[in-house]
Each structure stands twice: as C-alpha cells, then as structure tokens.
Amino acid sequence: MKKLLSLPWRPLLFLVFMVLLSVSAVYASSSEGGHDSKKWTDLAWKTFNFIVLVGFLYWLLAAKIKAFFVDRRKDIKESLENTSTQKNEAEKKYREYSEKIDKASLEIDGIFEMIKAQGVAEKQKIIEDAQKVAQKMKEDAKARIEQELQKASSQLRIEAVQLSVKMAEQILKRNITEQDHEAMVKEYMDKVVSKN
Numbered sequence: 001m002k003k004l005l006s007l008p009w010r011p012l013l014f015l016v017f018m019v020l021l022s023v024s025a026v027y028a029s030s031s032e033g034g035h036d037s038k039k040w041t042d043l044a045w046k047t048f049n050f051i052v053l054v055g056f057l058y059w060l061l062a063a064k065i066k067a068f069f070v071d072r073r074k075d076i077k078e079s080l081e082n083t084s085t086q087k088n089e090a091e092k093k094y095r096e097y098s099e100k101i102d103k104a105s106l107e108i109d110g111i112f113e114m115i116k117a118q119g120v121a122e123k124q125k126i127i128e129d130a131q132k133v134a135q136k137m138k139e140d141a142k143a144r145i146e147q148e149l150q151k152a153s154s155q156l157r158i159e160a161v162q163l164s165v166k167m168a169e170q171i172l173k174r175n176i177t178e179q180d181h182e183a184m185v186k187e188y189m190d191k192v193v194s195k196n
Contacts (some may be wrong), residue, residue: 019047019050
C-alpha cells in the first residue's frame with residue numbers, strides 16, 4: 001500500500017478518484033435512479049479506457065517528463081551559476097576599468113598641470129627673450145645714435161674748420177696788405193731755410 005501511494009502514483013490515483021467522483025455525481029443526478037444500465041456500462045468502459053490511456057501515457061512519458069524537468073532544473077541551476085560567475089567577472093572588470101579610468105583621469109590631470117606649467121614657463125621665456133631683444137635694440141639704437149652724433153660732430157667740426165678757414169681767409173684778405181704778405185712769405189722762407 002505504501003508503494004502504491006508513493007510519489008509517482010499519486011497523480012494517477014488523484015485522476016482515478018476525480019473520475020469516480022464525477023461518475024457518481026452524474027449517477028446521482030440522473031432522473032431514473034440507476035435504471036439505465038447501458039448508459040452506465042458505456043460510461044464505465046469510457047472511464048476505464050480513459051484511465052488506461054492516462055496510465056499508458058504516464059507509463060510512457062513519465063520518465064521523459066521527469067528527465068525533462070530534472071534537466072530543465074539542471075539547466076536553470078547551471079544558468080544561474082553561469083550568470084553569477086558572469087556577474088562576478090563583470091563586476092571585476094568594472095572595478096578594473098573603473099581603476100583604469102581613475103588612473104587615466106589622474107594622468108590627464110597631471111598632464112594638464114604639466115602643460116599649464118610648461119605654458120607658464122614658455123610665457124616667461126618669451127617675455128625674457130622679448131626683454132633681451134628690446135634691451136639689445138635699445139643698445140643698438142643708442143650705439144647708432146652715438147655714431148650718428150660722432151659723425152654729425154665730426155662733420156660739424158669739418159664744416160666749422162672750413163668756415164673758419166674761409167672766414168680767416170676773408171679777414172686776412174681784408175686786413176693784410178701787400179707788404180704784410182711779402183713779410184710773411186719772407187719769414188716762412190727763412191724758417192724753412194734755417195731748418196734745412
């Protein structure tokens with residue numbers, strides 16, 4: 001009896017019980033009170049055929065259905081384990097990529113600061129170079145001005161000397177007479193002779 005009530009037979013017994021219950025309900029509701037035995041015999045054979053068919057299908061398909069659900073359960077379990085593994089791997093990759101992004105972000109900040117510092121240094125160098133060029137230009141301009149002043153000064157001296165000579169010549173022409181001229185020539189000659 002315990003073997004009969006074991007787990008695989010329970011659905012079949014439940015089905016037989018339900019069929020018998022429905023047959024008794026039909027019998028109780030009949031108006032003739034059980035006088036129509038042919039109908040009942042027909043119903044009994046149909047019920048028996050149905051129970052045999054269900055039993056045969058159960059015998060034929062029970063192992064396959066059970067195997068299907070066992071395999072399906074294994075598949076679901078493996079899928080859940082794979083999903084869990086994939087989730088862990090994805091989280092690990094996420095942490096790795098997050099760390100890489102953080103490192104890259106720090107490197108970018110460092111590069112930005114370095115470029116900024118180089119820009120400031122380059123700006124300072126350009127300013128210093130510009131100041132050196134400006135100083136050299138000032139010195140060159142000062143030297144040119146001094147050269148031009150010396151040139152102008154020497155030209156002014158030359159012109160002053162020439163003007164002085166002309167003026168002296170004119171003064172001498174006006175103030176020196178023929179006799180003064182002869183005395184000067186004689187005096188110059190005496191000096192030349194005495195030296196040689």
